[in-house]
Amino acid sequence: MFHGEKTLAQKLLPVWMDLGGKLTADLVQQPSPFGIGNVPRRMAVDATTDMICGYCATGCSLKVHLQAGEAVNLSPSFHYPVNRGMACPKGWEALSALEATDRGTTPLMRDASGTLKPVSWSTALDEFVGRFKSIQQKYGQESIAFLSTGQIACEEMAFLGALAKFGMGMIHGDGNTRQCMATAVTAYKQSFGFDAPPYTYQDLEESDVLVFVGSNLCVAHPIMWQRVLANPHHPEIIVIDPRMTETAMAATEHVALKPKSDLVLLYGLANRLITHRWIEREFIDKNTEAFEAFAEHVQAYSPDFVSERTGVTTEQLERLAQKIQKGKRVSFWWTMGVNQSYEGTRTAQAIINLALMTGNIGRPGTGANSITGQCNAMGSRLFSNTTNLLGGHDFKNETHRRKVATILGIPYEAIPDRDSLPYHQIIESILKGKIRGLWVICTNPAHSWINQSVCREILKHLDFLVVQDMYPTTDTAKLADLYLPAAGWGEKDGTFINSERRIGLIKKVGKAPGQALADFHIFRAVAEAWGCSEMFHDWTSPKAVFEKLKQLTEGQPCEISGIRDYQMIDDRGGIQWPFTEKDALRPSEESDHRRLFQDGKFFTPNGRAIFHFESPRTMPESPTKRFPFTLLTGRGSAAQWHTQTRTSKSPILQKLGAENIFVEINPRDARGRDIKPNMEVIVESQRGKLRAKAFLSPTVQPGQVFIPMHYEETNRLTLSHFDPYSHQPSYKNCSVDVRLAEAWDVE
Numbered sequence: 009m010f011h012g013e014k015t016l017a018q019k020l021l022p023v024w025m026d027l028g029g030k031l032t033a034d035l036v037q038q039p040s041p042f043g044i045g046n047v048p049r050r051m052a053v054d055a056t057t058d059m060i061c062g063y064c065a066t067g068c069s070l071k072v073h074l075q076a077g078e079a080v081n082l083s084p085s086f087h088y089p090v091n092r093g094m095a096c097p098k099g100w101e102a103l104s105a106l107e108a109t110d111r112g113t114t115p116l117m118r119d120a121s122g123t124l125k126p127v128s129w130s131t132a133l134d135e136f137v138g139r140f141k142s143i144q145q146k147y148g149q150e151s152i153a154f155l156s157t158g159q160i161a162c163e164e165m166a167f168l169g170a171l172a173k174f175g176m177g178m179i180h181g182d183g184n185t186r187q188c189m190a191t192a193v194t195a196y197k198q199s200f201g202f203d204a205p206p207y208t209y210q211d212l213e214e215s216d217v218l219v220f221v222g223s224n225l226c227v228a229h230p231i232m233w234q235r236v237l238a239n240p241h242h243p244e245i246i247v248i249d250p251r252m253t254e255t256a257m258a259a260t261e262h263v264a265l266k267p268k269s270d271l272v273l274l275y276g277l278a279n280r281l282i283t284h285r286w287i288e289r290e291f292i293d294k295n296t297e298a299f300e301a302f303a304e305h306v307q308a309y310s311p312d313f314v315s316e317r318t319g320v321t322t323e324q325l326e327r328l329a330q331k332i333q334k335g336k337r338v339s340f341w342w343t344m345g346v347n348q349s350y351e352g353t354r355t356a357q358a359i360i361n362l363a364l365m366t367g368n369i370g371r372p373g374t375g376a377n378s379i380t381g382q383c384n385a386m387g388s389r390l391f392s393n394t395t396n397l398l399g400g401h402d403f404k405n406e407t408h409r410r411k412v413a414t415i416l417g418i419p420y421e422a423i424p425d426r427d428s429l430p431y432h433q434i435i436e437s438i439l440k441g442k443i444r445g446l447w448v449i450c451t452n453p454a455h456s457w458i459n460q461s462v463c464r465e466i467l468k469h470l471d472f473l474v475v476q477d478m479y480p481t482t483d484t485a486k487l488a489d490l491y492l493p494a495a496g497w498g499e500k501d502g503t504f505i506n507s508e509r510r511i512g513l514i515k516k517v518g519k520a521p522g523q524a525l526a527d528f529h530i531f532r533a534v535a536e537a538w539g540c541s542e543m544f545h546d547w548t549s550p551k552a553v554f555e556k557l558k559q560l561t562e563g564q565p566c567e568i569s570g571i572r573d574y575q576m577i578d579d580r581g582g583i584q585w586p587f588t589e590k591d592a593l594r595p596s597e598e599s600d601h602r603r604l605f606q607d608g609k610f611f612t613p614n615g616r617a618i619f620h621f622e623s624p625r626t627m628p629e630s631p632t633k634r635f636p637f638t639l640l641t642g643r644g645s646a647a648q649w650h651t652q653t654r655t656s657k658s659p660i661l662q663k664l665g666a667e668n669i670f671v672e673i674n675p676r677d678a679r680g681r682d683i684k685p686n687m688e689v690i691v692e693s694q695r696g697k698l699r700a701k702a703f704l705s706p707t708v709q710p711g712q713v714f715i716p717m718h719y720e721e722t723n724r725l726t727l728s729h730f731d732p733y734s735h736q737p738s739y740k741n742c743s744v745d746v747r748l749a750e751a752w753d754v755e
């Protein structure tokens with residue numbers, strides 16, 4: 009690659025966007041446009057069925073082509089309100105992950121020589137129960153914990169959470185959603201009184217000003233980006249991001265602020281809007297509280313101060329405020345650039361504050377809108393029984409515990425009356441010897457956790473590690489004492505909830521290989537082996553559990569009691585929560601796109617949204633002479649998903665993303681270090697180092713470098729630090745050095 013040259017993914021992006029945007033169900037029998045991989049499955053099709061994609065939280069619907077009940081191909085669903093006939097490369101290639109040769113087909117148990125050897129399910133379950141119970145007997149109930157995921161169905165999450173906490177007596181269990189959504193959850197809960205993303209995707213098309221903060225929508229949520237491109241109002245698109253991302257390149261204005269100065273910038277914007285009286289006083293007075301204190305707080309954020317701290321000129325700051333003021337329908341969107349920060353909660357709330365003070369909420373084309381990451385992150389937020397008690401309830405609330413116990417028909421005492429430790433404290437507790445047994449379900453912390461090398465060492469401290477996954481080849485599964493083979497998306501039934509709160513179906517369109525089982529059935533088997541199956545005697549199928557989830561949400565902001573059954577979800581093109589019996593009586597067109605807070609009433613006890621704010625914190629690790637660069641991380645391409653556990657199985661996706669790790673570095677910085685395009689460099693932090701190819705690009709500013717998150721090596725560099733309220737890891741800033749690789753460099 010040469011200076012300014014695009015990556016392969018950047019080159020191919022317009023190609024597949026064009027294809028993805030135009031291909032319809034009629035065209036799917038044509039050969040793959042790429043002529044590679046396993047896409048051109050030109051097999052006779054005797055039926056089709058629609059189901060939600062198993063990758064990101066956009067929640068596109070895919071039409072799966074069936075032959076004798078088994079999937080042979082797929083295409084994007086044309087009449088689904090989310091994606092309207094479009095899919096990104098991951099969606100098109102969703103079946104390839106099921107066909108991988110390294111699928112787990114039998115339980116594996118580590119023998120005396122340290123080798124994982126195949127065993128029967130009965131031996132595996134005996135080992136699971138025997139080891140975990142003996143740890144609990146020796147070290148107490150809290151000595152075993154679980155780490156779960158935003159990738160399995162709501163019904164499975166609920167089963168796992170109920171089994172672990174009510175049946176097996178665990179107190180601690182968290183999900184990998186802590187790595188992506190915890191900040192948004194905390195911010196919404198504090199500001200709105202409930203974890204309630206207020207928007208519908210229709211808002212992407214109805215805004216006349218869209219503000220994206222720390223969000224590379226074009227790559228991370230490409231179908232949502234297509235919705236922006238379908239906006240007929242010629243909107244202003246403002247991207248606030250240190251890096252000139254693909255989204256920033258396509259924006260009408262890019263605000264290239266200094267890393268982690270977003271909170272100061274947002275307070276500066278509030279200062280301008282208040283100073284000019286460009287605020288909605290009536291809305292503020294009627295529907296919010298603590299505005300006066302907030303206005304006083306942001307007085308200190310004068311244009312000169314903000315400019316000095318953020319690198320944004322006073323003119324640009326003023327222009328941004330003007331654009332927000334002129335917009336009739338302004339929407340604010342954020343993702344990981346905000347959430348994955350040591351001050352993410354307050355930053356998210358600074359965005360919420362802007363929407364509240366300008367009255368940009370509850371109307372079409374508006375909102376303070378957090379975009380979710382994983383396909384069922386929203387389901388995890390409501391039903392995983394980790395940070396919330398089932399159905400968006402509170403473990404610490406006695407009334408909530410009694411309600412849940414009654415609905416589930418379980419002893420009230422079985423429900424813990426306190427919250428789980430958050431993810432990073434579970435890891436710390438392993439190091440301290442307090443947690444000695446861990447059950448990891450469908451996630452890969454040995455790759456994805458911040459400051460990965462330490463995490464790997466800590467996992468080795470465990471007396472017993474169980475990993476339940478589609479593949480025994482993940483970095484975490486390789487460390488396991490016991491591996492349980494799980495079915496994947498497409499091999500089981502259930503529901504997902506997408507970013508706009510839309511519930512959709514996943515379906516079994518293929519048989520899991522060998523003895524692999526759906527997570528749901530693994531949980532049933534564990535309940536039986538543990539001796540608590542009576543508690544779950546009527547948790548017989550995902551459908552049966554969905555009925556319980558409906559009951560659990562009654563009276564909650566996320567109520568879904570109006571959903572008759574799975575068929576109704578299919579018939580209506582997915583259903584957004586809330587969906588009460590009353591909602592069910594409305595014609596389906598009216599309920600296709602619904603946003604929250606249209607009446608100005610929030611979920612706080614007095615119905616008012618609350619302005620939250622705080623002085624910015626110091627960046628925990630600032631650049632030094634030894635480590636002069638700030639490392640930014642993020643998605644590398646639309647063809648790669650998180651740790652690439654699944655996307656790496658597809659030759660097509662492998663071609664669309666950069667196969668090997670690379671580091672983007674500004675040409676000026678590269679010149680000063682004799683680094684030329686494609687040269688091998690060493691990127692090093694205080695915690696570790698990696699070898700990468702240099703990609704010279706002005707998309708990163710001098711003093712900054714960017715490495716995609718997907719590669720195994722990336723988290724060798726990152727620093728363990730966390731938002732104090734959400735406990736979400738701050739992946740987006742640490743200090744590194746970059747130098748040419750020498751012959752003696754070993755990784």
Ligand code: SF4
Pocket residue numbers: 061062063064065066067068091094095096097098099100229230231232
């Ligand atoms: S945008 Fe997300 S949900 Fe849609 S096809 Fe791609 S990965 Fe799947």
